[in-house]
Every structure is written in C-alpha cells, then in structure tokens.
Amino acid sequence: MTELNIIICVKQIPDPEAPLSDVSIDAENLEVVVDAPQVISPFDENALEAAIQLKEELDGKVTVLSMGKKLSDSVLRKALAAGADELILLEDNGFEKLDSHSTATVLAAAIKKIGSFDLVLAGRQAGDWDSGQVGLILGEMLGLPCISLAREITVEDGSVIVKKTVPEGYERVKAKLPALITVSNEVGELRYISRTRMLKMMRGGDIPAWTAEEIGVSDDAIEKMNIASLTTPPDMTRDCQFLEGSPDQQAAALVDVFVSLR
C-alpha cells in the first residue's frame, strides 16, 4: 500500500487558553460563558499535524470532519490551510451539546458515508470538556482496532505502529489498518498557519455540509449532554505572611498561626 487515506475528526471550541477574565460561569443556566474566539481543539490540532506529516511522507488524502450546530468556516478552514485535502462539516440544529456517545454516533455515520479510509485520527480529548471518550467509542462503533494517546505514528506494510504514552514512558503498539488513533500533544504542535495562507483559503470554494438526515442519523439516536450542576471554582487567592525575627521568634509566631487555625 502506498497511499494513505486519513479521516480526522476535529472539534470547534472556544479558545481553552482564553484569558481567565474572559471566562465566567452561569450556574443558573448551567453554562460556561467564554467570551473568546472559536478555535480547533488543541489535541485535534496535534492530530491534524500528525495526519499531514503522514501524508507528506506517504502521499494520500486527509479528510477533516467536524460536527456542531453552527460551525465557523474561518476556524475550520485552518485545517485546509495546514494541508488537509477536504473539509466536511456535519451541521444540524440537533448537533448541539451532544454527549460523547451521540457525538461518536454522528461521526461514525459520516465516516460510513465517506466509505473508504485507512486511518481515523482524533485528539485524545476535547479542550473544552476533556472527556476523552468520543475517539474510543467511535472506534468501537466502526469496529476498528483503537490506540489511544499516540505520541508517534508510523505506517508500514498495512499496519500502524504507535508509540502510546503511558505514565512510565511509552508502549509500542501495532495494529492492522484500518485503525483509529487518538493523538496526544507529544506528536507536536500544528505548524504555524500564516494569515496570508489562511486568507487565501478563505477565498476557496464552498465547504460541503451534511445534515443529520443526509448521514442517516435520526433524532432518537442522539442525546444531549445532561449537566446536573455547575459551580464557580472556589476562590483560590492565597495570603502569604512572612514571619520575621530570630528563629525562636519565628517558631513562636508559627505556633500562634497554627493555634489560630485550629
């Protein structure tokens, strides 16, 4: 096999590295309000870089899938600017705040519609909810061998060899293609996409968008994420006091502090 057909799933989220002052929690409406630009989830960007590097090395095709209620061209075309060949949006009013299983259902339906592929890549987890479920459920639904937390991916003789991050270091795991891999940040940052390249891509042709109906996903098959409660993180401001004086005086002062805390 020479050419590699890669499908990569990316999620559009509000910038997870937004300044803290731009993030607030609406506990009443169970909503995290982020007043920040939309971006491609960082681990998905890592997966994109891995996919493009594989394509550069072996030739082939990179198809990017993204699902959501309202997706932004200007965010997702970055994948094309980075070197992906095709971008397909999965857009439907029903595709909002889906739980991991439902998200995987939609993606699986779309991938089945695309048909042929050698590799499916996804970020190890999304930068907003950090659940880390979708990739693995998707692999199960598609009946593919599935390797998580990839830090290095090589393809040879119809198999994929993945260095998979484990707490002690990494494991080398081999699987037959087609396979699904969730990618960790160790594969490397997505290459920089210059504004000129991005703007050129913005002027490119229309991006196909498939609805739930078109990929054959019925309303019953998907469920929204159910948030039970949402609270603002406790105030983490710290108060630091310096105890002055001789060691004896400092020790005495420290005892006073401990006593007062009891």
Place this chain on the structure above:
Amino acid sequence: MSAHRIMFWQIEYTWLFYLLSAIAVLLFLIGAGSHIWVWKKNSKSMSLKGVGHALNKMCIDIITGRRLIRGDMAAGLMHFLIFWGFFLLFIGTCVLVAHEHLFEFLEGARYLWFSVLMEIGGISLLVGIIWGLVRRYLQRVPRLERRAEDAILPLWFVLMVLSGFFLEGARLAANSPQWADWSFVGNWIAGLIPAAAAERLYPSFWWVHALLCLGFISVVCYSKMFHILSAPASIFFSSASPVLPPSIEDETGRLDVAEAVFYDGCMRCGRCVAACPSSGAGEAYAPRDFVQWARKQMWQTQFPLNDIRLWNRGDYEGTNESMWYCTTCRACLEVCPVYGAAFEAVAKERRQAVEKGTLVPTILNQTLEKLFRYDNPWESSKKQRGAWAEGLDIADLTKRGAVTDLCYFVGCTTSFDDRARSIAHSFTKILQLTGVNFGILGKKEPCCGDIARRVGEFGLFEEQKEKCKTLFDQYGITEIATSSPHCYHTLANDYPDSSFRARHYTMVLKELLKNKKLSFEKPLNVTVTYHDPCYLGRHNRIFNEPRDVIRAIPGLRLVEMEHSRENSLCCGGGGGRMWQDLKGERKMSEVRLEEAEATGAQILITACPMCLIMMEDARKAAGTREGFRVMDLNELLLEALENK
C-alpha cells in the same frame, strides 16, 4: 641616456603571455558577468535615485577607507595599506600597458617617479598583507575566521609582491643602470643576487610573477577577493537603491538589488559578529554566517553551477535555523563597511519560515496565534487593555465628545505587564502635571503590528496596520505619542502614507523641556546611566532627546556606558525575542546590566517597556549592588518633578 625600462627584456614567447592574459581577463569577465546576472535574476526591478550622492559616498569610502578605520583603527590602517598598495600597482601596470602599446612616455623624470611609486605600492601592499596575516593567525582577532581562502589569498599576494621585487632586483643586478637607486627595494634585493646569475634568473622570476598575477586576476571573481568590485557596488546600491520595506505583494524570497549585491560584497570581516549582542552573549547566531548562508542561497537558486566560489562551497548548511536569535537591533548595519543589513536578511528568511509554517518555534507559534486572537502578545484580554488607567481621570478618545491634542498610544507591553505599566502611570502623570491635553484609546487600542512585522508575519501585520489606520481615522487622531520605541518605529516607518504623526514619549518630553514646562524644585543627587533602546537610537537616531531630558534634572549626573548611542547593546527583547525561549552562554540583558553597574551609576535609565522588563529581570536574576535601580525615564522624571 635618460631613465627607462626595456619592456619584455630577455623574455621569449611573449605571445604565450598575451594568450594567458587574454584567458585571465576572460575568466575575470565571465566571473563578473555571472555576478551581475545572478544579482539581476534575484532582484526586483531596480530604481536608482541620488546617483551622484551615492557615487560620491562610494568614492570617499573607497579612497579614505573611513568606514573601515572607524571602530577599528588597526584593521582600517591595514586595509588602507593593502588598498593603496594594490591600487598603485594596478594603476602602474595599466600605465605600463599604455606605454607599451599606445604611446611611449615613461622616460626620464616620469619614469623615476613611476619607479618610486611602484616601490611604495609594493611595500605598502606587503606590509598590509603581513599585518593582516599577523592579525588573523598570530593575534587571532576573535572576529576573524581562518578558512582556506583566508590563508591562500594573502599568501598569494605575498608571493606576487616578492616575485615582483625579485624580478626587479635581478634586472637591476644584471643591468645596473645609474638610476637604480630610485628603485630602492629592488636595488637592495639586487645586492643579494650575483650579477652573473641575475640575467639567467630573470626570465624565471618574470614568468613566475606573470603567472601569479594572471592567476590572481583569474580567481578574483571566484573568491572573497571579488569584494574589490562588489564592496564598492554594495556601498553604491545601499545609497542609490535602498532596501525597501517589504510589501505583502512581494513574492517571498525576492531580494532588493542592494541586498543581492551586499551578499556578495560581504567578505566575512566579522565586524557585525563583534558588534552583535546575540553573538556577544554566546548565542548560536552570527550575522556574518547568516549573510553567507543567504549568499549561498541566492546562488543556489539561480546559478546552474550551484555556487561561483572556489572555496567554502559546502559550508553554512542549516545556518538559517539561527534566524530566531536576531533581535533586529541593527548593530550589524552600524558597523558594516559595505552598509549591509544582516538583520534584513534574517527578516526575509523569517517571512519564508512563517509562510511555510513548520520552522516556526513552538512558543513563537503560540504567541502569533494569541496575537491574532487577542490583539496582544501577552495572553491578556482585550477588555483589560485600558485597566491600568482606571480612576486616573484620563480621557478615552473612543468615547463621544472626547477631543484632545495628543493620543497616547500605550502599547501592548505597557498596558499589560505589571512592571511596564508604571511607564503609563508616570508618563500620564507628567502630562497631567504639565497641562497637556491628551487621551488614550482605552480597550479599543489595537496592537501596532511590530511583533508580527519583526518575526515575518506580514499578513497579520497588514491586518493590524489596517485596523490601526481605520481606528485613527475614525477618531480623528493626528498626533500620537507612544510608550514603546517599537510602536513608534512601526507607526512612523512601516505605515506609509499615514495621516498622523507618531512620536516616542522622549520626543514629547524634550518638547515640554524646550517649552519650559518642566520645572524642578529640588536637586536629585544621583548618578545615572542611560541605555539606548535599539529602536529609538540606532533605528531612529533619537540619541539626544532622552539625554537632554535626563540632564535637565538638577543635581543629577549622567555617565555613559562602554557601549552607548549607536554602539549600544541590545537588552535582548526586540525582534520577537521577548516571546521565545532561546539560550546562549549568557543573557544579553545581564551583559548590559554589568556594563551599567560598571559605570558606578546608582540608576539605569531606559526608555522602552521591553528594555525595562529585560533589565529589571536581569537585576533580579543576576543580583546587583545594594540599591541599584532600573527605571524608565518617566519614572525618574516624575520622581524629580515630585521631589519637593
């Protein structure tokens, strides 16, 4: 009989000499032509202006060698001897040709003068070359390299001169004419050669000398010796066709003619390396090497034979990866004998790297992303930009009805960095104290685009520039004062056809001083030293304004550091370096801080938010004398004004 010389005395096969001469000249012409061809192929269309002035500058530079003497007297004198020695001998040879083939005139007194000048030329060249060899191989001046051609070419010169003197000596020994004393060196050598052997040896000496000289002519264009043509050309083009600010429409990698000529005009003297603060701190970047890499790149892309040079062909692989070290401080251009800007070569390469994407270092990649998303490189919220001014009663020019004489463009670093914010606080306080009617743009203030421009993200710079221009037009802003020399430089130089005037705050303070708006009640008895920010001093020649303001403070003593004004050292924060994690043996800021401390001053004054942060961090990290402070000029001035 009057004094004269018989041409081709004792020489047979003169046709062979003429044939070899023709070959040498042909090789020379092919080499020179190839250079011109490659320069033209690499350059955008060329437009010349101020040709007379450029020629004048070129001639004075060549004749006096002033650019070489400045900053390095020894090297300058050495070159002066070599240049004038070579030039005299070259002219002398041309005169001989004219005498032989056009009209005979070298007789009597004219011949004697000619003889004396040739002797002086030979001695001058020999002394200069030997001095050069001593500097390179015995003194081992750090900025000089020791590559193959650095030894071969000077030794070639030595042999040329010595063979010339010996051939002259043999001729004088054989003929002993009564005017031999005039050829004082040749005559001395004649004393060493037995008269009987002289006539027999003469033809051999003659042919050795002729072959060495013709060989030399042949290799000029294929070695660093080509600088005898390309250096003057570089001086000329740097003035007559200055490098234009790159525009977004330019094809990346395309050069201006002055750059193409400069790359070949560089003869690796290394003055830039000695001046470069990055090289000085032991970092992996040397402007000279970068220029040589760029030269090689230029030839590789256009020349069928890869490179025209005979030596150093395989070197400089991967040198371009050092491009992110350059702080664009302009120190290299300041000392370059042929007025070449290595930092512009870096900018060109950075632009290509940014377009390609894969060579952008991770931290810079992230910074550029943040810069695009939040319009500042500090990962701060746009909404927080005006936060420093809360409760200070400063007009917001974006609010209805606010009209002021001056817009204070605070800048990203001064708006967001805790230490640098104090520049905004003290400057606005001074403006308020002196009754200047000014306002700020609050949270609507955009980034001027300096970082994008310096790291080669031209698309982003173009977007930021348009945003700024639109905003300034929208609120009718015509007068701008900036905190940062970087914003000042960008607004003043990288915004062609702008409808506003941008100044750095030091220029505003100088004006307040001139208008007698600054009054001090009590003297401030401190000794201070001033660090010239690169983009204020070297890039925009604002050396005196800040010093005038500092000196106006009564009781204060200003002392200068070892490197000051155009020779100032960089703090290490410019050119996008603030947002990168590159290391050398030392930190540039620590090197600079040491110089400041060595002056005995109690306070290091600077006039740039980046310098302030860099120097303050260096002070904390390296530790200084008790009580040594790093201050912005505004902070010092406010302290003096409030000293009651």
